[in-house]
Amino acid sequence: MSLTSTSLLVVLGALVVGVFALLTAGLPRLRHRWAETGARGGALLVLNLLVVALVGAALNDHFGFYVSWSDLAGAQAPVTVTHHGASARAAAGARLGQGLHPGTTFTALPVNGQRVQHLTVTGTHSGIRGQLSILLPAGYSPTSTTRYPVIEALHGYPGTVDSWLTGMDLQPSLDGRVAARAIRPALVVMPQINVPYGVDGECVNGPAGTPQIETWLATDVPEFVASHFHVDTARGSWAVAGYSEGGWCAAMLGLRHPDVFSGAIVFSGAFIPEFPRAYRPFGSTLPAGYDLTRRIRHHPPPLAMWIQSSKKDGYSYPPTAAFLKVVHSPLSVTTDLLKTGGHREQLWASELPTALTWLGRSLPGFTP
Numbered sequence: 001m002s003l004t005s006t007s008l009l010v011v012l013g014a015l016v017v018g019v020f021a022l023l024t025a026g027l028p029r030l031r032h033r034w035a036e037t038g039a040r041g042g043a044l045l046v047l048n049l050l051v052v053a054l055v056g057a058a059l060n061d062h063f064g065f066y067v068s069w070s071d072l073a074g075a076q077a078p079v080t081v082t083h084h085g086a087s088a089r090a091a092a093g094a095r096l097g098q099g100l101h102p103g104t105t106f107t108a109l110p111v112n113g114q115r116v117q118h119l120t121v122t123g124t125h126s127g128i129r130g131q132l133s134i135l136l137p138a139g140y141s142p143t144s145t146t147r148y149p150v151i152e153a154l155h156g157y158p159g160t161v162d163s164w165l166t167g168m169d170l171q172p173s174l175d176g177r178v179a180a181r182a183i184r185p186a187l188v189v190m191p192q193i194n195v196p197y198g199v200d201g202e203c204v205n206g207p208a209g210t211p212q213i214e215t216w217l218a219t220d221v222p223e224f225v226a227s228h229f230h231v232d233t234a235r236g237s238w239a240v241a242g243y244s245e246g247g248w249c250a251a252m253l254g255l256r257h258p259d260v261f262s263g264a265i266v267f268s269g270a271f272i273p274e275f276p277r278a279y280r281p282f283g284s285t286l287p288a289g290y291d292l293t294r295r296i297r298h299h300p301p302p303l304a305m306w307i308q309s310s311k312k313d314g315y316s317y318p319p320t321a322a323f324l325k326v327v328h329s330p331l332s333v334t335t336d337l338l339k340t341g342g343h344r345e346q347l348w349a350s351e352l353p354t355a356l357t358w359l360g361r362s363l364p365g366f367t368p
Helices: 006-024 033-063 090-091 170-179 213-228 245-256 292-298 317-325 345-362
Strands: 079-085 117-124 129-135 150-154 185-191 236-245 261-267 303-310 330-340
Touching: 090 330, 090 345, 129 170, 129 213, 129 317, 150 213, 150 245, 170 345, 185 213, 185 292, 213 245, 236 245, 236 345, 245 261, 245 292, 245 303, 261 345, 292 317, 303 317, 303 345, 317 330, 330 345
Parallel strands: 150 185, 150 236, 236 261, 261 303, 303 330
Antiparallel strands: 079 330, 117 129, 129 185
């Protein structure tokens, strides 16, 4: 019986009903009261464990966290690395415009000396008031003239600006790669992508009256960072990364705004927005620009992409396979394809050092 089979849910459900019926009927009845009390207590414990197992199996069936018993047990899946299109260095090193244009007044942050900054910012262009968490490089000083590359890291749904620090173990992974001289010290900005929290907006600019999240992420957040922290504003020093919904967002921002981002890291993302039933900003007609596979077939930008997916991940693998079929120069895509594996933070966190090493090797601003 497989972990994701309907029969597992049926069996667990039947066991829950059976044990519950046993208890409500006053069973088991034993000769000694102490033995009967112990038996019923044991049955109640079993009932609770079965309910937890049933709920866990149902959630796993819906979200695809684990795809097999071996995946649940933590078995490592074989990885296939492929490359498509141009070289990553050529794509990331292409000249597009003049990079970011921060505000004219530079207000140095941080003010409290902590490596992780928590801020609330109002976007000048989008009007969105959202949260940012910022991980500063070790030893960062607001009085230093050293300028750092930037990773804009996007959480999934549900998630918060601190999800990269908790479930993804960003800080130890990045510090480890810096210590190994695989990547330069970098500033990481983690913005709120669901506006308001609880609404899966897929990072798009909806019609008038809806949140302009793409503008918030592609313009407001970079401009704020460049106006308040010592960072390099050249596109070769900016990358966007994300997982799940944030993976789609990272792909979309990189492909639609290659003048800002020279690289994109995508963990189990899609290449077309997957709106929930409760939020359909465009109705049944999606603007063509948000179909990324169609977009790169005709107008691929010079962008270096690193894409991770699993062949058993029903959310990310089908659109990833379709996307890879049409990749061509000047776009560059390096893939990290797992033979098996689910849709969860622990898996992506284990692949993060590989992605950071690729970043340090591929984008000029991140190369040690």
